[in-house]
Amino acid sequence: MKKGTKLLFGLFLSSALAGCFRPIVYLQNRPNYPVDIFYANERPDRPFIPLRELEIKNETPVVAQQMVNRRMVKRGNNMQEKEILLARMSLQAKNLGADALVDVQYSYFTSMTTNGYILKGIAAKYRVEYEQQ
Template identity: 55%
Template structure:
């Protein structure tokens, strides 16, 4: 038999919930990467005026692993989009845009393809510079 002390089950539950609520992870958890320029995909637009600079594109092909080449029940189920690869391509593209002096990438498009020997990834976007807002004088 477990003794819960003089506060009983309710007190013990309150203590545990209070301690869990105070927990903060040592490493902050972020669900979206922080890129050096703003990123807008094909169906998005910045809410401020901009000037187009140039189209940027980054491509990469990665050889298939042995596991990716073996079909399971006749299907190539181990192939497909790789989120880490996609984020790495976007990080490289945004760094390229930052080096040009861009403030954002717009119309960003990600494409994936697979052949008998490689997975291919490409990402393309328009580097843009935000226009300075004009002062309104009375």
């Protein structure tokens, strides 16, 4: 095969394969939770009744992977861990009969020996508006 033909074939093959595989960009994939999620800076577009405040919190020891040369280089949870926490909380809300979690707030803290997080939200039920006839 000639050098130019090989190059052309290689370009064709790579473009054909690139069309077959769609790269997954993590932040574009929004998880599907059992209830609607509204963070502290968002509001549902319909009226709701707050049912109960929910909170998940935990502390874990600092692990070696967080440290480099005795300096902490990784703090808090990664996105997947946060999504798992939010999934747990959304299931709790669903079990209460909620349609949404509103005012969801996530915070973390780190000390020399401990990592911790707090996830808070309010389980809410959408208000059904009946038309009077």
